[in-house]
Amino acid sequence: MILVIKIRSFLFFCLLLPTALLNVFFCYFSLLVTGKRPYWVLKTYGKIINFFLRVIGNISINITGSTDVRLEPSGIIIGNHVSAMDTISLPPFLKNIEFTFVIKQSLIEWKSFPFNLGCRALGCIPVSREANSGDMNFMMEEFKKRFDNNASVMIYPKGSRENELEPSTLIPPTALLMAKRLKVSVLPVFFDTVNWSNGKIIKDAGNLYPGIAQIHIGEVIPPEEVKNLKKTHQKILDFYQECYQKSHNIKKISETN
Numbered sequence: 001m002i003l004v005i006k007i008r009s010f011l012f013f014c015l016l017l018p019t020a021l022l023n024v025f026f027c028y029f030s031l032l033v034t035g036k037r038p039y040w041v042l043k044t045y046g047k048i049i050n051f052f053l054r055v056i057g058n059i060s061i062n063i064t065g066s067t068d069v070r071l072e073p074s075g076i077i078i079g080n081h082v083s084a085m086d087t088i089s090l091p092p093f094l095k096n097i098e099f100t101f102v103i104k105q106s107l108i109e110w111k112s113f114p115f116n117l118g119c120r121a122l123g124c125i126p127v128s129r130e131a132n133s134g135d136m137n138f139m140m141e142e143f144k145k146r147f148d149n150n151a152s153v154m155i156y157p158k159g160s161r162e163n164e165l166e167p168s169t170l171i172p173p174t175a176l177l178m179a180k181r182l183k184v185s186v187l188p189v190f191f192d193t194v195n196w197s198n199g200k201i202i203k204d205a206g207n208l209y210p211g212i213a214q215i216h217i218g219e220v221i222p223p224e225e226v227k228n229l230k231k232t233h234q235k236i237l238d239f240y241q242e243c244y245q246k247s248h249n250i251k252k253i254s255e256t257n
Contacts, residue, residue, distance in 0.1 A: 009208045012056045017114075019048055024114050027121035037123050037151060039091075039098040046092040053089070058210035059195045063093055064246065065217030070096045074147045075185035075220070078175050078236065081156035084204045085193035085213060090154075093215065097187075099152035100124050102139065125153065140178055147184060154189075171240075173233045179226045186226055188218035188236045190243035216243040 023045040030038035053059040105126045125142045157171040192214035197206035
């Protein structure tokens with residue numbers, strides 16, 4: 001079984017790199033022709049990778065919540081971070097939302113080629129691991145620029161991937177504080193994507209374990225509710241706890257079948 005998983009994973013990553021290069025080409029071609037951020041490429045790329053995950057990795061993605069959700073005109077998407085699937089697999093399912101990501105600084109450097117080029121074209125916001133007031137002010141300015149262009153931003157407040165699912169994900173309230181100051185809506189999303197594990201040498205190149213990956217899309221929290229940070233923060237934590245239980249139950253049912 002382990003050998004089959006390793007072979008499937010190897011085949012998947014052999015396709016991932018050329019697909020990423022093609023994605024970068026279309027990103028810059030679209031940017032050159034239209035002068036706009038090519039968010040449509042991100043959604044198309046996600047559809048292709050999700051197809052590869054299903055056919056090669058034998059990983060199906062189960063969505064709960066509405067895929068018709070909207071952030072009008074824009075807002076902040078908050079999620080826990082489990083695996084590389086979180087950034088790749090979500091965009092096709094949020095069909096009415098154009099968005100980019102807050103990423104770690106190293107992802108826009110050349111050592112992350114070709115993904116660094118895609119991150120630049122999509123206007124991702126790089127931050128260092130060491131949180132400080134300068135980073136906060138920088139993010140506020142960059143978020144506002146994206147919002148002015150009707151684009152939303154996805155952020156993983158905990159930063160590092162957990163690669164294991166926790167019953168309660170204690171997210172820092174940093175993103176909510178920015179949402180309050182910028183007077184925008186918040187959309188919580190919960191990922192159970194442990195199927196794509198971290199690699200020992202290259203973090204993104206771990207094994208793909210067959211099964212069901214879960215993405216739970218929450219309800220939009222409007223700006224007037226976000227004003228009450230404590231209540232909103234607890235609401236998201238409760239949502240995460242509920243999603244954890246749903247994921248656990250779905251996996252138990254699939255295992256018995």
